Amino acid sequence: MSNGYDFAFAIGGAAGQGIATPGNILARIFVRRGLHLHAYNAYQSIIRGGHILLTVRVSDEEVLTHGDGLDLLLCLNQDTMTRHARHLGDGGHVIFNSDDVSPAEVASGVELCGLPVKELTNDNRNKLVQNTVGLGAMLNLMGADFAVLEETLKLQFGRKGQEVVEENVSMARAGFDYAKEHFHPFKKRLPQGKKPLAVWTGNDALAMGAAAAGVKFYAAYPMSPSSGILHWMAKNARELGIMVRQIEDEIGVANVVIGAAHTGARAMCGTSGGGFALMTEALGAAAMMEIPVVFVTVQRAGPSTGVPTKTEQGDLWQVLGASQGDFERIVVAPKNALDAFDTIPELFNLVDLYQCPGIVLSDLLISEGTFSVDPDEVDMQPSIERGALILDGNASDGYERYKDTSTGISPRAVPGLEGYVHVVATDEHDEDGVLISDEFTNPHKRRKMVEKRARKLASFFDKVEAPKIEGPDDADVTLVGWGSTHGVLAEARDLLEGRGVTANQLSIKWIKPFHSDAVTRALSKAKKIIVVENNHSGQFYRYLRSETGITAQGHIRKYDGEPFQPHHVVNGVLDHLGEKKDVERDVFVPYQEILV
Amino acid sequence: MATTTLTELKPKDFKGKVDPDWCPGCGDFGLLNAVQKALAELGRRPHEVLCVSGIGCSSNFPGFINTYGMHTLHGRALAVATGAKFANHELTVIATGGDGDGYGIGGNHFAHTARRNVDLTYLVMNNQIYGLTTGQVSPSSSLGMKTKSTPFGNLERPVNPITSSIMNGATYVARGFSGHGKQLVTLIREAILHKGFSLVDVFSPCVTFNHDNTYDFFRGRIKKLEDEGHDPTDWKSACEKAMEWDDTIYTGLFFKNEEVPTLHELEPVLDEGGPIAHRKPGLTKEQGARILKRMM
Numbered sequence: 001m002s003n004g005y006d007f008a009f010a011i012g013g014a015a016g017q018g019i020a021t022p023g024n025i026l027a028r029i030f031v032r033r034g035l036h037l038h039a040y041n042a043y044q045s046i047i048r049g050g051h052i053l054l055t056v057r058v059s060d061e062e063v064l065t066h067g068d069g070l071d072l073l074l075c076l077n078q079d080t081m082t083r084h085a086r087h088l089g090d091g092g093h094v095i096f097n098s099d100d101v102s103p104a105e106v107a108s109g110v111e112l113c114g115l116p117v118k119e120l121t122n123d124n125r126n127k128l129v130q131n132t133v134g135l136g137a138m139l140n141l142m143g144a145d146f147a148v149l150e151e152t153l154k155l156q157f158g159r160k161g162q163e164v165v166e167e168n169v170s171m172a173r174a175g176f177d178y179a180k181e182h183f184h185p186f187k188k189r190l191p192q193g194k195k196p197l198a199v200w201t202g203n204d205a206l207a208m209g210a211a212a213a214g215v216k217f218y219a220a221y222p223m224s225p226s227s228g229i230l231h232w233m234a235k236n237a238r239e240l241g242i243m244v245r246q247i248e249d250e251i252g253v254a255n256v257v258i259g260a261a262h263t264g265a266r267a268m269c270g271t272s273g274g275g276f277a278l279m280t281e282a283l284g285a286a287a288m289m290e291i292p293v294v295f296v297t298v299q300r301a302g303p304s305t306g307v308p309t310k311t312e313q314g315d316l317w318q319v320l321g322a323s324q325g326d327f328e329r330i331v332v333a334p335k336n337a338l339d340a341f342d343t344i345p346e347l348f349n350l351v352d353l354y355q356c357p358g359i360v361l362s363d364l365l366i367s368e369g370t371f372s373v374d375p376d377e378v379d380m381q382p383s384i385e386r387g388a389l390i391l392d393g394n395a396s397d398g399y400e401r402y403k404d405t406s407t408g409i410s411p412r413a414v415p416g417l418e419g420y421v422h423v424v425a426t427d428e429h430d431e432d433g434v435l436i437s438d439e440f441t442n443p444h445k446r447r448k449m450v451e452k453r454a455r456k457l458a459s460f461f462d463k464v465e466a467p468k469i470e471g472p473d474d475a476d477v478t479l480v481g482w483g484s485t486h487g488v489l490a491e492a493r494d495l496l497e498g499r500g501v502t503a504n505q506l507s508i509k510w511i512k513p514f515h516s517d518a519v520t521r522a523l524s525k526a527k528k529i530i531v532v533e534n535n536h537s538g539q540f541y542r543y544l545r546s547e548t549g550i551t552a553q554g555h556i557r558k559y560d561g562e563p564f565q566p567h568h569v570v571n572g573v574l575d576h577l578g579e580k581k582d583v584e585r586d587v588f589v590p591y592q593e594i595l596v
Numbered sequence: 597m598a599t600t601t602l603t604e605l606k607p608k609d610f611k612g613k614v615d616p617d618w619c620p621g622c623g624d625f626g627l628l629n630a631v632q633k634a635l636a637e638l639g640r641r642p643h644e645v646l647c648v649s650g651i652g653c654s655s656n657f658p659g660f661i662n663t664y665g666m667h668t669l670h671g672r673a674l675a676v677a678t679g680a681k682f683a684n685h686e687l688t689v690i691a692t693g694g695d696g697d698g699y700g701i702g703g704n705h706f707a708h709t710a711r712r713n714v715d716l717t718y719l720v721m722n723n724q725i726y727g728l729t730t731g732q733v734s735p736s737s738s739l740g741m742k743t744k745s746t747p748f749g750n751l752e753r754p755v756n757p758i759t760s761s762i763m764n765g766a767t768y769v770a771r772g773f774s775g776h777g778k779q780l781v782t783l784i785r786e787a788i789l790h791k792g793f794s795l796v797d798v799f800s801p802c803v804t805f806n807h808d809n810t811y812d813f814f815r816g817r818i819k820k821l822e823d824e825g826h827d828p829t830d831w832k833s834a835c836e837k838a839m840e841w842d843d844t845i846y847t848g849l850f851f852k853n854e855e856v857p858t859l860h861e862l863e864p865v866l867d868e869g870g871p872i873a874h875r876k877p878g879l880t881k882e883q884g885a886r887i888l889k890r891m892m
C-alpha cells in the first residue's frame with residue numbers, strides 16, 4: 001500500500017506467444033531496482049493458443065495483491081486488445097504492434113501506442129520480435145533508462161550467446177526510441193527503491209522452505225498448480241543433497257514419503273486436490289503409525305479435475321475430513337509466499353514433535369503468483385527441532401514404540417538402530433506395536449491408544465501464534481478470512497477507509513487444531529462480521545461456526561476461478577452496509593470484473 | 597536383544613514377539629520359516645532388516661518376525677519399502693504380502709518398483725485367493741475358479757507374476773513353494789543378496805478357502821528349474837517355463853540380470869555422504885546464500 005508509486009501493467013496474448021519472458025525481464029528489472037511487485041497470471045489449461053493475461057503491479061512499498069486496475073497494457077494479439085483495452089482509464093497506455101493489431105475503442109484519455117514493428121526492425125523472421133520491441137517501449141513510457149534494460153537483457157539471454165543478446169538489445173532499443181519520439185510517457189517515473197529485492201513464486205517459497213527445514217526426501221506426481229514445487233526441488237536437489245523422485249501416482253507418492261520419513265529423513269510431498277484425494281488413506285496411515293510427514297496441497301478450482309489453472313479455496317473440508325477414523329492432524333493455510341516459506345520449517349518442527357501428519361493448504365494464487373521478497377527476511381537456517389527422535393543411541397532393553405506417556409508423545413526410534421527393533425502398524429496396536437485388532441475384544445487397550453494419540457497435541461496452542469485482529473479495535477466491520485485472502489483484505493480495508501468505512505480483519509492461518517478460544521475472544525467485539533472466501537458454499541464459515549458458534553452478518557464469496565481483487569471486497573462490504581440499494585441477499589457475490 | 601557381540605544367530609533369534617495367528621497348515625508358515633533361516637544364514641542382525649507389508653493374512657508377517665517392521669496399507673508395501681530404501685539404502689529391505697495385495701490393489705507399484713530396480717526383496721505369499729476377507733477371487737485365481745465372489749466361476753485369466761515382472765524389468769525373478777522349504781531358503785537368500793529388485797512368488801496354499809490349489813495340487817505338478825538345467829539369464833526360456841501350468845509347474849530361479857544398476861546406485865545425491873536419513877538436516881550458510889542470490 002503505497003502513497004507513492006503504484007503502477008500496474010499487463011501483457012496479454014495467446015499461450016506460446018512469449019508472455020513469460022518479457023514478464024520475467026520486467027520483474028527482474030523491478031526487484032533489482034528495489035521495487036516490490038505482485039504478479040498474477042490468468043491463463044488457461046492449454047499449451048498453445050487461448051488467452052493469457054499476466055498482470056504485474058509494482059510499487060516502492062510492499063504490495064499485497066495485483067490490484068484493481070491497469071495503467072499499461074501490452075497487446076500481443078488482437079484478442080487482448082478487444083478484451084482488455086476497455087479496462088484502462090484516463091492516463092492509461094495501450095501498446096500494440098500496429099502491423100497486426102488494430103486499436104479498439106478506449107476510454108477518453110487512454111493513449112493508443114501503435115508500434116510499426118516491421119518497419120522498426122526490418123525483420124519478419126521471428127514473431128517474438130514484437131515482444132522485445134514492446135518491452136523497450138514499455139520501459140521508456142515508465143521512465144527507466146535504456147541501460148537498465150540492456151543489462152537485464154544481457155543477464156537473461158547471456159547463456160544463448162552474444163548474437164542473441166545483441167539482437168534483443170537492438171530490438172528493444174528500436175521500441176524504446178520509437179516510444180520516446182512518438183508517445184507521451186507516464187508522469188510518474190519508475191522510482192528507485194531502498195535495496196535490491198528478490199523474486200519468487202509461492203511454489204518456489206514452499207520448496208525453499210522445505211530445503212531450509214531440512215527436507216531430505218521429496219516426492220510428487222505432477223499436478224497443476226503444485227508442480228512448481230517439484231520443479232524447484234528437481235533443479236536444486238543435487239546441490240542441496242535432497243532426493244527427489246517422481247512416483248507413479250499420488251498413492252505411491254504418499255506411501256513412499258511415509259517410508260522415507262519412518263527411517264528418519266524429513267520427507268514431504270506436494271500435490272493438488274485430486275492428488276491429495278488419492279493420498280487420503282496414507283494420511284491416516286501416517287497418523288496411526290505416528291510418522292511425521294508433510295503433505296502440501298495446492299487448491300485449484302474443483303470439483304474433480306475442475307479448472308486446472310484457476311484458483312479456489314474449495315478443499316478445506318476435504319483436508320479436514322481426509323481419511324477414515326478419528327485422529328489428529330495439523331492443517332495450516334499460509335497467508336502469502338513469505339509466510340509459506342516460514343510455515344514449512346515451523347510445521348516440520350511441529351509434526352516431528354507430535355509425530356503426526358501435517359497438511360499445508362496453499363492455493364493457485366499463492367503458489368503460482370510471482371512476488372518480490374526482501375532477501376533479508378528469508379531465513380535459510382531456521383531452527384530445526386526433531387522432537388523425541390532417536391537417531392542413534394544405546395541399546396535400550398524393552399523399548400516400546402508407542403509407550404503411553406503423560407504427554408502422549410513416545411520416543412521414536414528409526415530402523416537400523418540396534419536395541420530398538422519394533423513394528424509399526426496401521427492396524428490398532430498396543431504400546432509395543434503388537435496388533436490388538438486380532439484380539440477377541442480389548443476396549444481398554446483401544447481406548448488407551450486413542451487417548452494417547454489425541455493427547456499429543458495438547459500443547460499445540462502454546463507453540464503456534466493465535467490469530468489477531470489487524471486494524472482498529474472498534475471498526476464498523478470485521479473481515480474474517482483464511483489463507484491467501486490475507487493481502488486482499490488488508491488492501492480492501494485501506495480502500496474502505498477512503499469510503500468512510502472502518503474495517504479490521506481477522507486472518508486465520510492455523511486451521512486445525514483451531515484456536516477456538518482466541519478466535520471467539522477476538523470476534524467478541526466485532527460490530528459486523530463478514531466472512532470472505534474464495535468458494536461458493538462458505539466452507540470456512542461452516543467450520544468457524546462449528547468451532548466457535550459464531551454467526552456472521554455477511555459473506556463475500558467468489559468462485560469464478562479468479563482470485564479476489566480489493567474492489568470485490570470493497571463492493572461487497574459497501575453492499576452489506578446498504579450503501580448500494582439493490583442488494584438484499586445475505587450471500588452476496590460481488591460483481592466480478594473478470595480480467596480474462 | 598541388547599547384544600552387540602557378533603554371535604552366530606539362529607533362525608529362532610528371528611522369532612517375533614507373537615506367534616502367527618494363521619490357520620494351522622496355512623502356507624504362510626513355510627515362508628516365515630524360510631525367511632528366518634535365510635536371514636540367519638546370511639548373518640544379518642535383526643536391526644539391520646526392515647520388513648514391510650500391506651494388509652492380508654500374509655501381510656501380518658512383520659509381526660511374526662524379529663526385525664524392524666512396518667505393517668502398512670493394503671497394496672502399499674512396495675511404495676513404503678521403496679521410500680525406506682531410498683532414505684536408508686544400508687537397510688536390508690524386504691516387502692511381504694499376498695497376491696491380492698501385490699498384484700491386485702498394489703499392481704501399479706509392483707510394475708514400477710520392478711522397472712526402477714529398487715534394491716529390495718519382494719516375497720509374495722501367493723494363495724490364489726483373498727484369505728483375510730474370507731475367500732474371494734484374487735488376480736491370481738485360476739480361470740473358472742469358484743469363490744464367494746465368483747459363485748459361477750472366475751471369468752478372468754490370472755496374472756502371471758513371473759512373466760509380467762520380467763517384462764517390467766525385475767532383475768531377479770523366482771518362484772517357490774512353501775512345501776519345499778530347502779529350495780525356498782536358497783531362493784530367498786539369493787534374492788536378498790541380489791542387488792536390485794528381486795521377486796520370489798511363493799505358492800502358499802490357503803487351507804481354509806482355496807480348495808483347488810492345495811499342497812497336493814502343487815506336489816503333483818511342481819518341477820524344479822535347477823533340475824532342468826534352466827539358464828536364468830535366458831529370459832525367453834524363463835518366460836516359456838513360466839507359462840507352463842497344467843501338468844507341470846516350475847519353481848526355482850527363472851530369471852536373473854546382474855548388469856542393471858540399482859536405482860540408489862544411480863542416484864547422484866547418494867554418491868557421497870551416506871544415507872540421507874543420517875545426514876544433518878538443513879542448509880549450510882553457503883547453500884542458503886547461493887539460493888537466495890539466484891532469486892535476485
Ligand SMILES: Cc1ncc(C[n+]2csc(CCOP(=O)(O)OP(=O)(O)O)c2C)c(N)n1
Binds near residue numbers: 653694
Ligand atoms: C483399501 C482396502 N480395500 C480392501 C481392504 C480389505 N482387504 C483386506 S485384506 C484383503 C485381501 C487380502 O488378500 P491377499 O492380499 O491375497 O492376502 P491373503 O489374506 O490371501 O494372504 C482385502 C481386500 C483393505 N484393507 N483396504
Ligand code: SF4
Binds near residue numbers: 623653723801803804
Ligand atoms: S485364511 Fe487362508 S491365508 Fe489366511 S491364515 Fe487361513 S489358511 Fe492362511
